[in-house]
Amino acid sequence: MEQRINFHEKGQGALKALYPIGAYLKKSPVEAKLRELIEFRVSQINGCAYCLDMHSKDLRAHGETEQRLYALNAWRETPFFTDRERAALAWAEAVTACKVPDEVFLKVKEHFTDEEMVDLTLSISAINTWNRFNIAFPMPSAVGTYQVGQFA
Numbered sequence: 001m002e003q004r005i006n007f008h009e010k011g012q013g014a015l016k017a018l019y020p021i022g023a024y025l026k027k028s029p030v031e032a033k034l035r036e037l038i039e040f041r042v043s044q045i046n047g048c049a050y051c052l053d054m055h056s057k058d059l060r061a062h063g064e065t066e067q068r069l070y071a072l073n074a075w076r077e078t079p080f081f082t083d084r085e086r087a088a089l090a091w092a093e094a095v096t097a098c099k100v101p102d103e104v105f106l107k108v109k110e111h112f113t114d115e116e117m118v119d120l121t122l123s124i125s126a127i128n129t130w131n132r133f134n135i136a137f138p139m140p141s142a143v144g145t146y147q148v149g150q151f152a
Helices: 012-026 032-046 049-061 066-077 083-097 102-111 114-136
Strands: none
Touching (some): 012 114, 032 049, 032 066, 032 083, 032 114, 066 083, 102 114
């Protein structure tokens, strides 16, 4: 696949609108490792190669295990995730699909404060947006080049 446009160069205005979301989320009470886990899972769902590379590397830097990364796609069938993580993963999948059943909401409500639920939803929305930019305007030569902390 050829690069269509370089949205990092041509979309500076749009990107300037997105960067403050990441800065806000860094101060969120939702732990960084969980947000990265959610971003990795949503990127799996959306098939975003660049984001999968980025978030797998960031997760490893946060101490995530290979076993959990490999099993994330089947998180419901494994014993590797906490109840809080399971609730967040279910929430991420539901919000990404734009179908949030009451039972998913109630499960998330058991493990997260209202503020955390809002921040978790913002994190899911943001990664969906980044996935869509990277899928609409792929940069195949950039996949695999991400270095941990590159966008800190």
